[in-house]
Amino acid sequence: MSPVEPRLPKGMRDVLPQQMVLRQHVLSILEEVFAQFGFEPLITPAVELEEILLGKGGSESEKLIFNVEHVGGKERLALRYDLTVPLSRVVGQYPDLPKPFRRYQIAPVWRAERPQKGRYREFYQCDADIVGSASMLADAEIIAMIYTILRRLGFEQFVTLINDRKLLAGLGQYSGVPADQVPVLHRTIDKLDKIGADGVREELGKAGLSLPSVDRLLQMMRPVDGAAADLQALRQELKDIPSAVEGIDELSELVGYLPALGVDPDCYRIDLAMVRGLDYYTGPIYETVVEKPRIGSITGGGRFDGLVGRFSNKNYPATGTTVGIERILDVMEELQMLPPGMGQTSVQVLVTLFGDTLQNESLKLLTELRLAGLRCELYYSPDPIGTQIRYALKKGIPFVVIAGPDELAQGKVALRDLRTREQVLVERKSAASALERSLNAACS
RNA sequence: GUGGACGUAGCUCAAUGGCAGAGUACUGGUCUGUGGAACCAGGUGUUGCGGGUUCGAAUCCCGUCGUCCACCCCA
Numbered sequence: 286m287s288p289v290e291p292r293l294p295k296g297m298r299d300v301l302p303q304q305m306v307l308r309q310h311v312l313s314i315l316e317e318v319f320a321q322f323g324f325e326p327l328i329t330p331a332v333e334l335e336e337i338l339l340g341k342g343g344s345e346s347e348k349l350i351f352n353v354e355h356v357g358g359k360e361r362l363a364l365r366y367d368l369t370v371p372l373s374r375v376v377g378q379y380p381d382l383p384k385p386f387r388r389y390q391i392a393p394v395w396r397a398e399r400p401q402k403g404r405y406r407e408f409y410q411c412d413a414d415i416v417g418s419a420s421m422l423a424d425a426e427i428i429a430m431i432y433t434i435l436r437r438l439g440f441e442q443f444v445t446l447i448n449d450r451k452l453l454a455g456l457g458q459y460s461g462v463p464a465d466q467v468p469v470l471h472r473t474i475d476k477l478d479k480i481g482a483d484g485v486r487e488e489l490g491k492a493g494l495s496l497p498s499v500d501r502l503l504q505m506m507r508p509v510d511g512a513a514a515d516l517q518a519l520r521q522e523l524k525d526i527p528s529a530v531e532g533i534d535e536l537s538e539l540v541g542y543l544p545a546l547g548v549d550p551d552c553y554r555i556d557l558a559m560v561r562g563l564d565y566y567t568g569p570i571y572e573t574v575v576e577k578p579r580i581g582s583i584t585g586g587g588r589f590d591g592l593v594g595r596f597s598n599k600n601y602p603a604t605g606t607t608v609g610i611e612r613i614l615d616v617m618e619e620l621q622m623l624p625p626g627m628g629q630t631s632v633q634v635l636v637t638l639f640g641d642t643l644q645n646e647s648l649k650l651l652t653e654l655r656l657a658g659l660r661c662e663l664y665y666s667p668d669p670i671g672t673q674i675r676y677a678l679k680k681g682i683p684f685v686v687i688a689g690p691d692e693l694a695q696g697k698v699a700l701r702d703l704r705t706r707e708q709v710l711v712e713r714k715s716a717a718s719a720l721e722r723s724l725n726a727a728c729s
Numbered sequence: 730g731u732g733g734a735c736g737u738a739g740c741u742c743a744a745u746g747g748c749a750g751a752g753u754a755c756u757g758g759u760c761u762g763u764g765g766a767a768c769c770a771g772g773u774g775u776u777g778c779g780g781g782u783u784c785g786a787a788u789c790c791c792g793u794c795g796u797c798c799a800c801c802c803c804a
Contacts, residue, residue, distance in 0.1 A: 295795080348730085349802090367804095394804090399730085401798070408804065562802060585804070609804035640761080670762045678765045689762060701763075708763080 296398070296406030303629045303681075308614060310624065312391060314437050315411050315608060319389035322430045324413050327388040329371040331395075335361035337374050340595070349396040364395040368412040369592065369605070376416050376603075377596025384417025384601065391610075403581075403612045414605025416593060421535060424569045424588060424604050425542035431573055431584050431606055432548045438613065439622045443583075445573045446556040449536050450566045450587070455529025456505070456557070460498040468564070470494070475560035477506060506558045516540075516555075532568075539569055565589045571606060575616055583609045583616065629681035633660045633724055636686045637673050647688050650698065650716065654686070657717035659724075678703055684720060 293299065300308060316326075332353050339347055353362040365371055368390045376386060391411045400406060413430060415423040428445055435443050457467035473488045480488070482503050489499045505522070516537045523529035536555055543553060561570045570587030586606025594600035617623070636651045638644060647663060654661045662682065664673045670687065677685050687699040687708075698716050701708040702723060711719045 292795090396803080398802075400796090404803070410804065582804075607804060612804060637762095667761080669760065671760090671764075671766075674763055675765060685763090687763080691762075699763095703764075706764075 294406070296400035296404075298405060298407075302631075306627060306629065306631055307617065307623060308610075309631075310627065311438060311610060311613060311617070312411075315391065315434060315610070316389070318430060318434045318437060319413050321433070322387075322413070322426060324387045324389040327372070327375065327390045328392070329365070329368075329375060329390070331364055331393065332362050333365050333371060333374070335363045337596075338363050338365065338370055349398050351395045351397055366394055366396045368392060368394065368410050368607075369414070369589070372412070372414055372416070373593045373603075374596050376593050376601060380597065380599070385423065386416045387414070388416075389413040403615050405611065408611045411608040411610050412605060413608075414603060416603040417601045418604075419590070419602035421538040421569070422542060424535075424539050424571075425546060427586060427604060427606050428539075428543060428553060428571055429546035429548050431571070431608070432552055434608060435552075435573065435583075438617070439624070440575065440616075442576045443552060443573055444576065445553040445571050445584070446559040447536065447540070447553060447569060447571050448556055448559045449532035449569050451528045451535065451568060452523075452532025452557070453560065455523055455526040455532060456502060458526050459523060459529065460494065460502050462494060462498075466492065466494075471560045472562075474502070474506065474558045477503075477558040482506075535569055561585060561587060565592050567591055569604070581612070583612045585609070628683060631660055632662050632680065632682045634662070634684045634686055634720060635673070635677040635680075635682045636661055636663045637670065637688055638664045638667050639689050640667050643688065643690060643693065646693055650686065650688050650713070654717050654720065657721065659717060659720060674701070674703070684723065686716060686720070 319326075335350075335352070338350055350366055351364040353364060372388065372390070375388075376382065389412065391409060393407050394410050395407050397406060398404060413427065415427070428447070431445055453471055454467070457464075457470055460470065462470050469492050470489065473485055473492070476488075477485055485503065486496065486499050490496055505519070516533055520530060520533045520537075523533065540553075540555065544550070559570070559572055561572060566587040567590040568588030571585070572582045573584040574582050584606050586604070588602070588604040590602040591600065593603060634654060636647055636654070638647050644667075651661055651663050664676065670689070674685055683703055685701045685703060687701060689699075692698050692710065693713070695710075696713055697710050698713050699708055699710050700716065700719060700723065709719070
C-alpha cells in the first residue's frame with residue numbers, strides 16, 4: 286500500500302522546531318509588553334456561530350470566511366477571521382466586565398484568501414484593545430505600546446502613521462465628492478505613496494472628480510509632523526467642516542500625549558493619506574510601516590466606536606491594534622535580527638553516552654542538570670564521541686557534557702562549548718552551575 | 730475574484746525534440762575519546778497530473794492541480 290502523500294491545504298503551513306525558536310521569542314516579548322501595559326489575556330473559540338461573524342466589514346470580508354461542517358450539525362458554524370468581532374461578542378455577552386476592558390489575544394485566524402508572500406490562510410493575530418473608553422489617552426497608549434513592542438524586538442527604522450476617520454470624512458466633504466463616492470476617494474489616496482500624486486490625480490479624474498478639488502486635496506496630503514502649528518494651519522484651512530475639525534482636535538490631543546509616554550518623535554507621523562481598508566473605524570487610525578525593506582504594514586488598528594453595538598443595547602467606544610506577527614517574523618528573518626545567542630534549537634546541553642556500565646552515570650547527570658533547570662537531551666547509543674559531537678553540531682546544541690570513563694574516574698566531567706571549541710574539566714557536582722554560567726555568558 | 734512566471738531526486742538546480750544528470754541530504758556497513766568526517770555499498774526519478782502533436786516529448790500545444798509574484802483586499 287502506498288503511503289498517503291503528505292501535503293498541506295492551500296495557504297497553510299507547518300512551523301518547524303527550528304523556526305519556533307524565533308517565533309516563541311517574539312511571542313514572549315509581545316505578551317510581556319501587553320501585560321506591562323495592563324492588558325489581560327483572553328481566549329475565545331476558533332469556531333463561532335456564523336451569524337456572529339457575518340454582517341461586518343461589508344460582503345468583501347464575508348467571502349473569505351471558512352465554514353465549518355460536521356455530520357448532523359444543526360448550527361451554522363464558521364472559523365473566525367479576526368479577533369475583533371469575537372471581542373465585541375464577549376463584551377456584549379458579559380456586560381459586567383469592568384470598563385475599560387483591556388484584553389490581548391494571540392490566536393490563529395482563518396481567511397480563504399489567495400495566498401501570497403506574508404499572507405496565509407491561517408495566521409496568528411496579536412490584538413490588544415481597550416473597550417469602554419472614548420479617551421484619546423487610550424489611543425495614545427496603544428501607539429506607545431506598539432512603539433515599545435517594536436523597540437523591544439530590535440526594530441529601529443519604523444514609523445507609525447496616524448490619521449483620523451473623521452478628518453478623512455471631512456476631506457471628502459471638502460473635495461466636494463458625493464457621499465457614495467467617498468470610499469473610492471479614500472481608497473485612491475491610500476495609494477498615494479505607491480502610485481504618486483500624478484497617479485492619484487489620474488485615477489480620481491477618471492472617477493469623475495474635478496481636477497482643482499483633487500489638487501487642493503493633494504496639496505493637503507503633505508506630511509504633517511504633528512507640531513501644533515502644523516495642525517493649527519490645517520484646522521484653519523478646514524474650519525468650515527465640523528467633522529474635519531473634530532478629527533484634527535482628536536489627533537492633536539492624541540499626539541500631545543506621546544512625548545510623555547516616551548515615544549520617539551521619529552517613530553510616528555500624521556499622514557493624511559493613510560486610510561486603512563476596514564470601514565468600521567470611526568476615529569484615529571494607525572498603521573506601522575517598516576522602512577528598510579518595504580514590506581508594508583506590520584501593525585494596524587484604530588478606534589471602532591460602533592462595533593460592540595452589534596452585540597449589545599449599549600454601545601461601547603473602543604480602540605486597539607493588531608500586531609502582524611507573521612510579517613514581523615518575515616522582516617526579522619530578512620534583516621537577520623536574531624538576538625545574540627539564539628540558535629536553531631532550544632536545547633542547551635547534550636549529555637553523552639558511553640558503554641553500558643556508564644549509562645546510569647549519564648542518566649543521573651542528566652537528571653541533575655534538568656533539576657537545575659537546564660534543557661537537556663541524552664544521546665541514546667554509545668557511539669564514538671566524535672559522532673555524538675557531530676550530532677550536537679548538526680542540531681545546533683551549544684554544549685556537550687562528556688561523561689566518559691576517564692572523566693568519571695576522577696569524579697569529573699568535561700564541558701565542551703561547541704561554539705568556541707573550548708573544553709573544561711569540572712567537578713561532576715558543579716557541572717550544572719558551570720554550565721549555567723557559560724550559557725548566561727554566551728547569551729549576554 | 731483578475732493577470733503573469735514556474736513545476737525534474739527529500740532539498741538546491743543542470744540537461745534548448747534524440748539514452749536522466751551534479752551538489753547536498755538520506756539508508757546500510759567499517760571506525761570505542763573530540764568538529765558539521767572519510768571510505769565502501771546503495772533508493773536517489775511515473776520529469777506534478779491528464780490529454781494532444783511527433784518515428785521519438787522533461788523540452789512544443791491544450792487542460793488540470795500546485796507553488797510563487799502582481800492586482801483587489803489585508804496581517
